[in-house]
Amino acid sequence: MQIRRHLLAVAASLGALAVVIPTPALAHCDSMDGPVVHDAQRALSEANLTPVLKWVTQEDEDEIRSAFQMTLAVRGESDAAMQVADRYFYETVIRVHRASEGEGFTGLKPAGSVDPAIAAADRALQTGQVGPLADELASAVRHGVEERFADAYQKRQVAEESVAQGREYVEAYVQFTHFAEGVQHLTEAGASHQHRETSADH
Known part of the structure; x- marks a missing residue:
């Protein structure tokens, strides 16, 4: 009792x-x-x-x-x-x-x-098939890079026309470069819980 x-x-x-x-x-x-x-x-x-x-x-x-x-x-x-x-x-x-x-x-x-990505990683370990997961992640990274690049590149063209437009470009620039940096860190060193939460703050 x-x-x-x-x-x-x-x-x-x-x-x-x-x-x-x-x-x-x-x-x-x-x-x-x-x-x-x-x-x-x-x-x-x-x-x-x-x-x-x-x-x-x-x-x-x-x-x-x-x-x-x-x-x-x-x-x-x-x-x-x-x-x-x-x-x-x-x-x-x-x-x-x-x-x-x-x-x-x-x-x-x-x-x-x-998280769907983690569930997919678990399924890959259960089935022994990592190809679908690797393709999905690669596609997601490519989409993320292209989307942020397009936004930053477009805003860079008019960044000098006004302070407001310059600030919009800087915001897009930060998003683009931090995304690229985060992907590089993941591929080089892997991801701990702490790294994921730190990356999410960016």
Whole structure:
């Protein structure tokens, strides 16, 4: 009973936290149809923690093992207890996983909230076929470059005619060059959560 009260209290506090903290763009690991929850569901159904451990560091294993044991201890009491306990376990794994990447936990998101590009990347890993994803991303980058270039080039032609037009050109110039810079950084160094959020600020 004490464990159950602890689970209810933690689940309630995590839910409240999700209300006050804004949701970051490109949420992935914190959605109900994301890979972390998928492995957590499998771990609970099989009573085997192994599928989850790859998402956390060795230093965080003890916390995850404790949450796992508490969840298993109460989830058989009733359907309601199972829902609360399972959600507590999902949120604990996600929170610990994101903390290891230097990211905060902002609440468990509903299924369907994964960014389409990330969902496509997951499908590529599942099917072993990366061609469609690579083509789609390449097309999106080309469209983004061409669109920003056309805007900046057009405004550059009249940038000296007035201060207002000059400022419009500068704004378009910044958009164009920052987009190109962001793509280059991604291709050269990959993308962490922090890099994606920094790029979004531009």
